[in-house]
Amino acid sequence: MQERLKRIVIVGGGAAGWMTAAALSKVLQSTDVSLTLVESDEIGIVGVGEATIPDMLQFNLFLGLVEADLMRATQATFKLGIEFVDWSGDGSRFFHPFGFHGIDIDGLDFHQYWLHCRAHGHPHWIGEYCLTEIVAKRNKFAFPDMRVAGAPASFLRYAYHFDAALYGRYLRGYAEQRGVRRVEGKVCNVLRAPETGHITGVQLQNGPTISGDFFFDCTGFRSLLLHQALEVPWVDWRHWLPCDRALAVACRHAGPLLPYTRSTARTAGWQWRIPTQQRTGNGHIYCSDFMNEDEATAMLLDGLDGEVIGSPRLIRFATGHRRTFWEKNCVAIGLSAGFLEPLESTSLYLIRQGISRFIALFPDASIAPVMRDEYNLWMQKDFEQVRDLLVLHYYANGRDEPFWRHCRNMVIPDTLKRRLALFSEGGRFLRFEGELFPNASWVAVMLGHNVIPRTIDPLVSSRPHAEIGQKLALLRQAMNGFADAAPTHEEVLRQYCASSAA
Ligand SMILES: Cc1cc2nc3c(=O)[nH]c(=O)nc-3n(C[C@H](O)[C@H](O)[C@H](O)COP(=O)(O)OP(=O)(O)OC[C@H]3O[C@@H](n4cnc5c(N)ncnc54)[C@H](O)[C@@H]3O)c2cc1C
Structure with missing residues (x-):
């Protein structure tokens, strides 16, 4: 007879631990499988992580969370994309929006039509045909509306800025309501079966042993089970993503609550700016080979747009992932599995x-x-696909400091090489099954970094550009009309999900 897993143990109660607990409590409801989560108050959580991508909506939907309630509890604002500032030299800017550019015509990519018109002197940037970007830049917000295919609002996408620690706390309530048992304590020993090497339990300092059939390692950068106990080695990607330090600090709001993240290139890294309802989260990611902590701190504090709250916290990290994500009877989720800045x-x-x-x-x-x-194969692909877009930002930069010159000269992953070659030649894409970033993301980032295709799809370039130009004008008009009528981001937050702590 087929034997089932009966006791699942999750070690770690950061966002990874509680997301895992919440999802498993949902799929295992009405079964006799026990779910236990162990976390240590003494160790605490990494406590950073405020920006998300639209995929987060699917997860929340799967759990059946009420969006407005969740947003209120996590101090969330809406996020429509990321503005990249100074990556091609001081004063440069581009936007990586969620959502799409324009509308594909006769089954051919919109950006090819745009490239065709651009080659004939068309003055408008492709972002002027992305409704999400147009709305974002006006500090407005509107929910997507899929009822009419092809209508402007059907092209909108969004995610959240929120407090990841509050998100974890929210999911803890959800999971505990569905029977997850929380045990507070510090794991000091991982017990393994001598014959198989499988984990049989985790022993708590001055406390009991929690036994299980299957274990999730959600212990953050420590990777207590997968790395320390099962000795799964690290695959290092520092040669592609050389930043290894983060300084994080919050500041008070100054000016309107922007519905997007801002990422500003700095001398040896970049700085994030993420508004939640209560404060603005800031951080400076930098490479310690090119900058010391004092310089990095001064640069971060100098770049804040409101009064600082507390002092910057230093986080050391390495970029890469564990060689396997699932080893024996243990799966690592979150920072214990890998980290991409x-x-x-x-x-x-x-x-x-x-x-x-x-x-x-x-x-x-x-x-x-x-x-x-199969799990290990897919997770590796997921990490690699994200990695490629990150490396592109560094490799295609247009700055002049030693760090940025170093990034421009690095040998990039083969998959990114192929992506760049295809896009530079003819604006085409390399796509893998289940890939996260849509073509629109690659278009925005490639063009944003001045990777302009050498040729245009002949199926498009053979069409009369004046006629296409007229279509583009109508599209811009419709999108601008929509954005004019949309409420401001702050109005939507106030009416929909204002947090009492904000
Ligand atoms: C600088 C920085 C910026 C980031 N920004 C973003 C962002 O904008 N968007 C995004 O999606 N992500 C971001 N992240 C990632 C995000 O913070 C993490 O993915 C997320 O918080 C999940 O962390 P975690 O749960 O894996 O680890 P942690 O939060 O570190 O949790 C680890 C848990 O394990 C427990 N633990 C550890 N050892 C033991 C032990 N011996 N016994 C018992 N319990 C133990 C701890 O107590 C804790 O509960 C960022 C990360 C960094 C470093």
Whole structure:
């Protein structure tokens, strides 16, 4: 008879631990499988991570969360994309929006039509055909509306800026209501079966041993189970993503609440600016080979746009992932599995991927290696696809400091090389199954970094550009009309989800 897993133990209660607990409590409801989460108040959580991508909506929908309630509880604002400032030299700017540019015509990509018109002197940037970007730049917000295919609002997409620690707390309430048992304590020993090497339990300091059949390592950068106990080695990507330090600090709001993240290039890294309802989160990601902590701190504090709250906190990190994400009877989710710096706000997405891929391959007690191997393959692909977009930002920069020259001269991953070659030649894409970033993201980032295709799709360039220009004018008019009528971001927040603490 097929034996089932009976006792699942999650070690770690950061966003990764509670997202895992919440999702498993949902799919395991009405079963006799026990879910226990162990976390240590003494160790605490990493406590950064405020920007998300639209994928987060799917996760919340799957859990059945009420959006306005969640936003209120997590101090959330809406996020429509990321503005990249100074990446091609001081004064340069471009926007990586959620959502799409224009509308594909006769099955051919919109950006090809735009390139065609541009080659004939068309003065408008492609972002002027992206409704999400237009709305964002006016500090407005509107919900997508899918009822009429092709209508402007059907092209909108959004995510949130929120307090990830509050998000974890919110999900803790959700998971505990569905039977997850929380144990407070510090794990001091991981017990393993001598014959198989499988984990059998975690021993708490001055406390009991929590036994289980399957374990999730959500212990953050420590990677207590996967790395320290099971000795899964690290795959280092520092040669592609050389930043290794973050300084994080909050400040008071100054000016309107922008519905987008801002990422500003600095001498040896970049600075984020993320508005939640109560404060603005700021951080300076930098490379310690090119800048020391004092310089990095001064630069961060100098770049704040409101009064600082507290003092900057230093976080050391390495970029890469564990060689395997699932080893024996243990899956690592979150920072214990790997880390890609937050330039595209993808960490919570990778957590979500880890959880949903595990659910799709949920094993029985035999833990068939085929499930594990498939999981590891897919998670590696997920990490690699995100990595490529991040590396592109560094590699295609147009700045002149030693750090940025170093990035321009690095040998990039083969997959990114192929992506760049295809786009530079003819604005085409390399796409993998299940890829996170839509073509619109690659278009925005490539063009934003001045990677302009050498040729235009002949199926488009053979069409009369004047006629296309007229279509583009109508599109711009419709999108601007929509944006004119949209409420401001702050109005929507006030009416929909104002937090009492804000
Ligand atoms: C600088 C920076 C900026 C970031 N920005 C973003 C962003 O904008 N968007 C985004 O999506 N993500 C971002 N992230 C990532 C995000 O912070 C994490 O992915 C997320 O918070 C999940 O962290 P975690 O739960 O894996 O680890 P942690 O929050 O570190 O949680 C680890 C848990 O394990 C427990 N633990 C550890 N050791 C033990 C032990 N021995 N016994 C018991 N319990 C133990 C701890 O107590 C804690 O509960 C950022 C990360 C960094 C470093």
